[in-house]
Amino acid sequence: MVRASNTLLPTSLVGSYAQPDWLIDREKLAERFPPRTRATELWRVGPEWLRQAQDDATIIAIREQEEAGLDIITDGEIRRESYSNRFATALEGVDIDNPGTALDRSGHPNPVPRIVGKIRRKHPIQVDDVKFLRANTDRRIKITVPGPFTMSQQAQNDFYDDEAALAHDYAEAVNVEIKDLFAAGADVVQIDEPYMQARPEKAREFGVDVLNHALDGVEGDTAVHICFGYAAIIHERPEGYSFLPEFAGCSVGSVSIETAQSGLDCAVLASLPDKRIILGVLDLSDQEIESAETVAERIRRALPHCASERLIIAPDCGLKYLPREIAFGKMQAMVAGADIVRHELK
Numbered sequence: 001m002v003r004a005s006n007t008l009l010p011t012s013l014v015g016s017y018a019q020p021d022w023l024i025d026r027e028k029l030a031e032r033f034p035p036r037t038r039a040t041e042l043w044r045v046g047p048e049w050l051r052q053a054q055d056d057a058t059i060i061a062i063r064e065q066e067e068a069g070l071d072i073i074t075d076g077e078i079r080r081e082s083y084s085n086r087f088a089t090a091l092e093g094v095d096i097d098n099p100g101t102a103l104d105r106s107g108h109p110n111p112v113p114r115i116v117g118k119i120r121r122k123h124p125i126q127v128d129d130v131k132f133l134r135a136n137t138d139r140r141i142k143i144t145v146p147g148p149f150t151m152s153q154q155a156q157n158d159f160y161d162d163e164a165a166l167a168h169d170y171a172e173a174v175n176v177e178i179k180d181l182f183a184a185g186a187d188v189v190q191i192d193e194p195y196m197q198a199r200p201e202k203a204r205e206f207g208v209d210v211l212n213h214a215l216d217g218v219e220g221d222t223a224v225h226i227c228f229g230y231a232a233i234i235h236e237r238p239e240g241y242s243f244l245p246e247f248a249g250c251s252v253g254s255v256s257i258e259t260a261q262s263g264l265d266c267a268v269l270a271s272l273p274d275k276r277i278i279l280g281v282l283d284l285s286d287q288e289i290e291s292a293e294t295v296a297e298r299i300r301r302a303l304p305h306c307a308s309e310r311l312i313i314a315p316d317c318g319l320k321y322l323p324r325e326i327a328f329g330k331m332q333a334m335v336a337g338a339d340i341v342r343h344e345l346k
Helices: 026-030 050-068 127-135 148-153 163-183 200-214 245-249 266-271 292-300 324-345
Strands: 091-103 109-121 140-146 188-192 221-225 254-258 276-280 311-314
Touching: 050 127, 050 324, 091 163, 109 163, 127 140, 127 163, 140 163, 148 163, 148 200, 163 188, 163 200, 188 254, 200 245, 221 276, 245 266, 292 311, 292 324, 311 324
Parallel strands: 140 188, 188 221, 221 254, 254 276, 276 311
Antiparallel strands: 091 109
């Protein structure tokens, strides 16, 4: 049965789900920073069987989201070593054999794509992922793409004189991809832009312009995700966002934020009166599974500042680094907490 798109307080993942231990070496994944270049050594399955294994694991992720009761389904980003590297390394203008180095948001150096020419999209990158997702669920579906500003910060620029020009070429590649993703059957496309929070000064210079470029001429339900970093890697949380009200001036439909781990003052939501809010209500730093009432209380904190009709309920960030049984339990708690508040509102 197709879930209605007008469900009050619909639930969804931010993007990623926990990949099975038989598919990826989760210990290796956890002991390093998120890969910006290709990291094929993380896969436990040989290259001749990898696509089949990723397909099977994606179906598991879909079914577990459905079983937990989520309204909007993602592919769990099962085929990705990180949220950004699969897309960023598929573009023209990148020397993938001789990577560069850039500082991660933690301040540590990390191998990154090295830009040696003009950034262009050579071919569709995630269109087959959307088609596979669409063929395996009858619920609404969401796919995520890395944001152009974030990719421009996760690269060593050896070609462009102007950093904003690099980001705009990334935006053009993302723009063409997004249009193809909607044509392939996506209901929602989310752009991940965590580096707008990590580097707010640069984001204020050209981040919103670049995001609008990525959305130029796009017809469909769009979102942007901005966060403080994976809880498994970035442990400290600021009290508030350094870049959030600025999204009021962009053309994206929804803004995805985290509120659970940081205990964010939801009064900031009033600065985005015309946007839907994807409200993070699962604390991913804590492997304790929340009670439904804990989730419900985190949802209630937002209601004085954002109409319930504009809220979508989600985890703080991706579930990628959690043990699978914990990730599943947290999804169930999220759905149960949303149900509590939904009944209160009705």
